[in-house]
Amino acid sequence: MALGSADSLPARVGVLGGGRMGAGIAHAFLLAGAEVVVVERDREAADAARIRVRGSLAKSADRGDADESAQELRAVFAVDYAAFAGCGLVVEAVPEDFALKSAALHAVEEQLDDGAWLATNTSSLSVDRLAADLKRPENFCGLHFFNPVPASRLVELVLGSRTSDALAESAQEWIAALGKAAVVVRDAPGFTSSRLGVALALEAMRMVEDGVASAEDIDTAMTLGYRHPTGPLRTTDLVGLDVRLGIAEYLHSMLGDRFEPPQILRDKVARGELGRKTGQGFFSYE
Numbered sequence: 001m002a003l004g005s006a007d008s009l010p011a012r013v014g015v016l017g018g019g020r021m022g023a024g025i026a027h028a029f030l031l032a033g034a035e036v037v038v039v040e041r042d043r044e045a046a047d048a049a050r051i052r053v054r055g056s057l058a059k060s061a062d063r064g065d066a067d068e069s070a071q072e073l074r075a076v077f078a079v080d081y082a083a084f085a086g087c088g089l090v091v092e093a094v095p096e097d098f099a100l101k102s103a104a105l106h107a108v109e110e111q112l113d114d115g116a117w118l119a120t121n122t123s124s125l126s127v128d129r130l131a132a133d134l135k136r137p138e139n140f141c142g143l144h145f146f147n148p149v150p151a152s153r154l155v156e157l158v159l160g161s162r163t164s165d166a167l168a169e170s171a172q173e174w175i176a177a178l179g180k181a182a183v184v185v186r187d188a189p190g191f192t193s194s195r196l197g198v199a200l201a202l203e204a205m206r207m208v209e210d211g212v213a214s215a216e217d218i219d220t221a222m223t224l225g226y227r228h229p230t231g232p233l234r235t236t237d238l239v240g241l242d243v244r245l246g247i248a249e250y251l252h253s254m255l256g257d258r259f260e261p262p263q264i265l266r267d268k269v270a271r272g273e274l275g276r277k278t279g280q281g282f283f284s285y286e
């Protein structure tokens with residue numbers, strides 16, 4: 001991983017949507033030394049975002065990574081997109097809905113100087129489609145952070161067909177300045193992580209379905225044989241079977257039959273066996 005300098009970061013960074021991901025992204029930029037503006041849809045949501053970021057910073061302070069109060073001073077929580085004025089970069093992290101994201105990106109762009117950068121944290125939508133209505137598509141890319149952002153070292157940098165070389169270069173420097181590793185991906189369904197992760201999980205599910213081995217043994221084959229930290233089926237339980245089914249259906253529609261969701265996945269989702277969050281998935285939880 002390249003060494004990143006805080007000097008490469010824009011001094012003022014905006015985050016649209018302070019939910020699970022937005023709060024983590026705000027945290028990461030604050031720790032790296034940027035001033036951060038979080039914009040939410042209303043005051044209540046902005047207050048909730050402040051609590052989320054504060055909680056996340058408090059955890060870092062406990063680990064000795066940061067002085068919580070010093071970091072929080074440089075965060076602003078607003079409800080008006082005009083608060084993004086003067087930001088060198090805004091990262092959009094509103095829910096995964098094309099119409100919502102497209103309208104929000106358009107509205108944010110209106111507030112930015114011509115030289116400012118804009119990014120989306122989408123986990124599946126096409127960066128090129130989201131760029132289609134932007135005035136400056138060359139200033140736009142995907143920055144796909146992982147959950148939980150403070151603990152995850154990976155960011156997928158997704159380059160649209162019109163993303164400028166200057167942005168591609170700067171974004172890699174920012175990611176390094178956040179202490180994370182960038183993988184550079186062309187705009188393609190599922191980027192790298194979802195596409196490969198889901199491919200492995202679907203094959204593991206088909207093996208359970210065909211009686212090749214138990215879920216436990218399939219996961220053990222990957223953890224001990226391939227040194228994956230978690231097996232594909234436990235990972236599916238953690239992500240949520242419904243979430244994985246949604247991604248598989250999308251990849252099936254975009255990339256063909258190899259992503260067709262197995263019947264066992266559809267059946268489990270229909271029975272409400274969604275993984276950890278319901279206590280039952282491919283494994284049982286207390």
Ligand SMILES: NC(=O)c1ccc[n+]([C@@H]2O[C@H](COP(=O)([O-])OP(=O)(O)OC[C@H]3O[C@@H](n4cnc5c(N)ncnc54)[C@H](O)[C@@H]3O)[C@@H](O)[C@H]2O)c1
Nearest residue numbers: 017018019020021022040041045093094095096122123147
């Ligand atoms: N949760 C994950 O594991 C994960 C991982 C990687 C990427 N993502 C992507 O990150 C994005 C956000 O996901 P999340 O899990 O943080 O969702 P979330 O629901 O926790 O947060 C979304 C936030 O956006 C706010 N919001 C909604 N409409 C808005 C608007 N018009 N203006 C300003 N704020 C608005 C909501 O109030 C909410 O706080 C999605 O695109 C998702 O696919 C999620």
